[in-house]
Amino acid sequence: MTETTMIIALKFLAKLESGMNQTKPRSVPFVTQKIIELSLAKGMSPMSPIGFVYFGAFMSKQGDFTSGYRYVKLALSLLDKVGRESAGEVICMATQVKIFVEPIQAALEHHSDGYAASM
Numbered sequence: 001m002t003e004t005t006m007i008i009a010l011k012f013l014a015k016l017e018s019g020m021n022q023t024k025p026r027s028v029p030f031v032t033q034k035i036i037e038l039s040l041a042k043g044m045s046p047m048s049p050i051g052f053v054y055f056g057a058f059m060s061k062q063g064d065f066t067s068g069y070r071y072v073k074l075a076l077s078l079l080d081k082v083g084r085e086s087a088g089e090v091i092c093m094a095t096q097v098k099i100f101v102e103p104i105q106a107a108l109e110h111h112s113d114g115y116a117a118s119m
Contacts, residue, residue: 001043010038010047017054018089029058046083049075053093060097069101087117 001007017031035051056071072094079087091114095107 001039001045003042006038006042007045007047010035010045013038014047014050014086014089017050021054028054032058044078044082046085048082049078049090050086052078053090053097056097057093060100065097065100068097072097084117088114091117 001010013031013035017028017035020028020031032051032054035048036055039045039048039051052071053075056068056075058068059065059071060068075090076094079090091110095110095114098110099107
């Protein structure tokens with residue numbers, strides 16, 4: 001993605017989504033859908049992984065852990081391709097989904113990665 005207005009819009013939506021997760025959790029899927037829609041239409045940005053990881057978490061909350069896990073893996077792989085600007089939040093949400101599919105020891109590998117991204 002090269003359009004600066006779209007990059008700013010995705011940054012805004014990503015910040016909005018993390019705040020809405022605490023204040024209005026029922027509205028989070030709409031913001032998630034918009035992030036994914038813009039990412040697919042205009043191209044991936046450093047904020048795109050947040051949309052995919054939140055969608056994976058939403059799918060897991062609905063009981064579809066395998067689909068949710070696929071979106072989480074997509075978000076983690078996008079971190080290496082589009083940039084690690086949102087790595088802390090993505091790794092945090094991804095770990096919460098991964099422990100339902102993989103052994104809990106597998107989540108420990110992301111502990112140091114998440115720590116490095118957050119510091």
